[in-house]
Amino acid sequence: MKPAQIVLLTGGSSGIGAATARMLALAGMTVYATSRSGKAPEHERIIPLVMDVNDAQAVENTVSRILSEQGRLDAVVCNAGNGMAGAAEDTSIDEIRYQFETCFYGAVKVIDACLPVFRRQGYGRILTVTSVAAFIPIPYQAFYSSVKAALLMYTKALSLEVKPFGIQCGSVLPGDTKTGFTGARKYAEKAHKGAYAQRMARSVAKMEKDEQNAQAAHPQPDASARDPAHRLPGHRDPLPHPSRTTRHVDRRAALLLIVFKG
Numbered sequence: 180m181k182p183a184q185i186v187l188l189t190g191g192s193s194g195i196g197a198a199t200a201r202m203l204a205l206a207g208m209t210v211y212a213t214s215r216s217g218k219a220p221e222h223e224r225i226i227p228l229v230m231d232v233n234d235a236q237a238v239e240n241t242v243s244r245i246l247s248e249q250g251r252l253d254a255v256v257c258n259a260g261n262g263m264a265g266a267a268e269d270t271s272i273d274e275i276r277y278q279f280e281t282c283f284y285g286a287v288k289v290i291d292a293c294l295p296v297f298r299r300q301g302y303g304r305i306l307t308v309t310s311v312a313a314f315i316p317i318p319y320q321a322f323y324s325s326v327k328a329a330l331l332m333y334t335k336a337l338s339l340e341v342k343p344f345g346i347q348c349g350s351v352l353p354g355d356t357k358t359g360f361t362g363a364r365k366y367a368e369k370a371h372k373g374a375y376a377q378r379m380a381r382s383v384a385k386m387e388k389d390e391q392n393a394q395a396a397h398p399q400p401d402a403s404a405r406d407p408a409h410r411l412p413g414h415r416d417p418l419p420h421p422s423r424t425t426r427h428v429d430r431r432a433a434l435l436l437i438v439f440k441g
Contacts, residue, residue: 183224184208185249187241189232189289190259191225192218195308195353199256200225211245214259232259232285235292242292254304255293257286257330264383265367266375267321274367275322282326287333294341302345307334309350319370319379327352 186203190196191212197220200212204224211226212219219227230241245252260282263274290305297303312320313327331350338348370379 184253185245185251186210186254186256187245187252187289187293188212188256188258189230189285190214190308191220191227192216196256196258199258199308203256209249211241213241232257232289233280235288238288238292242296246296251300252293252296252303254306255289256306256308257289258308259285260308261365262320262323263365263367264320264323264379265370266319266373266379269369269373269375269379270322270367271369277365278322279326279329282323283329283333286330290337294346297341297346298344300345303347305334305337305341305346305348307331307348307350309334309352311352313350313352319375319382 184207186208188196188200188203188210191200191210192214196212196214200210201220201222203210204220204222207224209224209226210222211228213228213230213232215229215231217227217229219225228241228244230237232238242252261278263270263278265274286307293303293305297305307330309331310323310327312324313331316324331352334348334350341348370376
């Protein structure tokens with residue numbers, strides 16, 4: 180029997196990240212689920228850790244701990260992110276930086292910490308959670324769309340650079356998903372003032388309604404029975420290409436990690 184895969188996951192405290200952590204654990208993987216709060220779903224294979232992706236030293240310390248405890252790292256899932264709404268004209272440069280800091284630079288910091296490990300091992304898997312907004316721009320969330328597109332293009336370019344080292348990269352681009360992300364969305368300071376305010380409010384309200392009416396991010400009750408780890412990688416689930424969209428992020432993300440070579 181092959182040893183359980185060791186996975187580093189960011190943004191594991193809630194929503195898509197927590198659902199992915201549970202699903203990977205159900206698939207028999209050991210998941211180091213990180214977040215600023217240190218909260219994570221309770222499971223014997225999930226190890227919750229406090230880590231801010233914007234703190235490069237904290238990221239390095241986390242990777243070092245995993246190597247000390249496990250002797251290797253098989254995969255990293257970059258899920259941590261945030262949302263900013265408001266008209267593009269009404270969004271300040273500092274607010275744009277805020278949007279990019281966690282979603283893009285944070286992901287790059289985590290991946291940069293993992294790449295030397297993967298190169299030494301001769302293998303590794305990198306999965307970024309971007310968004311359908313990466314290629315379908317959302318009005319009044321121009322910089323959320325921009326940062327998700329940047330993360331997608333970075334992942335695609337990186338995959339070409341690291342392929343000779345046996346490292347594989349892919350992205351999951353979820354659409355509307357019912358999570359706490361909706362309530363945590365921030366608005367530009369000037370978002371509710373000026374020429375765009377009314378249209379912005381209607382547009383974001385409609386989008387948030389769609390989010391809350393979407394499928395929740397949690398593993399299906401029988402997922403572990405239907406997708407046991409020992410059936411993979413031979414199992415031929417109708418798996419999307421890593422850069423296609425899916426709302427079933429929890430189950431698909433787990434399968435991508437397991438059958439990534441397909």
